[in-house]
Amino acid sequence: MKHLHLMFLSIAVVLFITSLQPVLSSEISDQPAYGDALITGSIGEPSVLIPMLAGDSASHDVAGLVFNGLVKYDTDLSIIGDLAESWDISQDGLVITFYLRKGVKWTDGVEFTAEDVMFGYKTIINEKTPTPYKEDYLQVKKAEVLDRYTFRVGYEKPFAPALSSWGNLVVLPKHLLEGKDITKSDLVRNPIGMGPYILKKWTSGQDVTLGSNKNYFEGRPCIDEYVYKIIPDPATMFLELQAGGIDMMGLTPIQYTRQTNTKYFMENFQKFRYPVFSYTYMGFNLKHPWFKDKRVRQAIAYAIDKGELVDVVLFGLGSPATGPYVPNTWAYNPNAKKYDYDLTRAKQLLKEAGWEDTDGDGWLEKDGKKFEFSVLTNMGNRSREQTATIVQYRLKKIGIKMNIRVLEWSTFINEFIDKRRFETVILGWSIGIDPDQYAIWHSSKTREKEFNFVSFNNAEVDALLETGRRTFDVEKRKKAYYRIQEILADEVPYIFLYVPDATPIVSSRFKGIKPATIGISYNLPKWYVPKNLQKHRME
């Protein structure tokens, strides 16, 4: 009997240990570790790796891992220090003083100081520097280096986007660039920064390889290598993902909902989804006699089913837009008027505006003219073309005939938008994280090539835009932007259609990814691959 007990006991122990094994090993496998490489697919090749010169997103993506700014955005979109440890803003909002981190070194070993910030600032405002980002810095009246670790800027008027403008463009190594033509410098293709990664190798047209900065001031990144593989064709990129050639890419809505639902993808990849800082809209030319009447614009807004657009065009991967801000950000006003799909209300408003089907042909008329207009959009953007088709179908239901014209991008912008030769357009805006949209809505921005091309003119909005950009007080700014959204919702210069979601996919061996409003890659240096899952051996 005793033997039997002993036998049971030993069997139980063996069973317990074997049952424990996977648990233990899975625990080990989730430990952060150094090593491995992350290979990401990129449609475009970076052109320059000095942030202020770069105009394309591929360059900014790579340069963003090599360089740092004075400040950066936190996961909740508030501004936190990066190279600046802290900062003061004077009572009147005119002077910002940055106190820099001490002991941070460029990857060539030289210490970073306020002189580097000053040098970067002087370079960006220099007439000869070809950069599209000058404007925010041209507002600076005076910049000075107070000591090795203190940098101060003064403005003529308080300028709210100023603080975030010191984000990621300006800091440059003075000791390497002083007295040189920045555009011809070797650093354009071989940058020296102090970010989490260092450029290792760049093979034109093929790939850009970054190695981790072991002395990074926020700690050595776990992933040793970050590779941008250049694959210009999106279909090829998706095949590479399937074949295991790349670990990460952005999916299209159809790839997200239909093509990655297989067992293979579910086992080997993790998908993410979050709203991007952009929206698609239908804009009216407010100088057009028919669209001068607010009721007509409101009627069209009621006739469009935004939910349907999100479902059909974006495969459900997005949300209806109600104003120029993305839901869940601080400037977004959840109480602004929404135009739910309501055909009766639409018809009623059109009737009030004098549009009626007098001859019974199914189309509305006024003063003997049929309600017929064109919407313009650009070629090559399928979701906008589909949006136009659905809107056309919906407007037909209330007796409005909308024709669709799809134009090549440059012709569209230069010949039609810039010259205001349009009745309505379907377009999108990528918006920054700061809510200042002065250039889009202020009545002074209606000249040719400026961005208030719908000619929106509202004195109250003008004043609110001024208030919004002239104070650092978040509550005051919030109040101004809330009110702007209410006015825009009532005036309907645009019908805000939808905010698409970003849909990245990452190989499941990468751990530590924490999605936030700002996206997934903000904490890239903290991503890791547990030792037993590592695929690439670094030498």
Added chain:
Amino acid sequence: MITYLAKRFFEMIPTLFGITLVSFLILQLAPGKPTDVLTEMNPKITPEARERLEKLYGLDKPMMVQYGMWLKRVVKLDFGNSFSTDRRPVLEKIWDTKQALIDRRLFITFFINLLSLILIFIVAIPIGISSATHQHSLFDKITTVFVFLGFAMPTFWFALLLMMLFGIHLDWLPISGFKSMNYESLTLSGQIWDRTWHLILPVFISAFGGLAGISRYMRGSMLEVIRQDYITTARAKGLSETTVIYKHALRNALLTIITLLGLSVPGLIGGSVIFENIFGIPGMGQLFYMGVMTRDYPLVMGILTIGAMLTLVGNLLADIGYMIADPRIRAK
């Protein structure tokens, strides 16, 4: 013969000049400016900033002044600096001396095109001959179907199908790129093997369309030749069929194909734009595509000029080949 060649060579200069002028004008006529990439629909940009950028690129000068400036530089073989934000010299982008010879864009495009031309001729000529000598046979009918498939199939679609089959389902060949990530750590033979593996699909795709055309031309040309009197005479003299076909008929039938060789150069270079983008191969075609998308005039002009030069040289080579094959031209 030397006078003939010299004459042909000097004729090329005004042709090249004409090509560059027309290309330059067409580029300028196309809507959009290089600065648009940086400024268009960017709310951070003021009209003043846009003007500053245009001045910096020299776009504020009249079109013919810009062309004159460009031409003056090109005579000295300087294609100027790219308008993309890296501002690198165009020539360096095409012929990057920092890279190994086999990784330079011009070399890659040239090499792949050469391989596909060789493939086309190795495969298409025998197919053409057999179809002609065995007219209306099963083989002839099968090749006809194959030829029409080759004409009808869109390159990008066929390429994707092959990538799925060989890259994913069978896992035999790499999907994109010109070499593997671990290329540097491979032995020499490993490196050659790696490149070969990467080249199989692109070379096949690049050759596929041409294969169809050339085999058809070869068939037609051969059919025409074997109906000629001198072939009947040769047969009547009692020569073997092999001698008749391969010694007497083939030489004459090849004349058409030699001309086509020269003419197919621009087609292949144009095709490079498509397959280099699909397969992510860093050649001139890919660079050209990026240049066009960003309205990078100096880069586009540089590649067009080099492409035109290659085409003219291709034609010249075809003429030389023609001379070798046809004694009547030599006699002139």
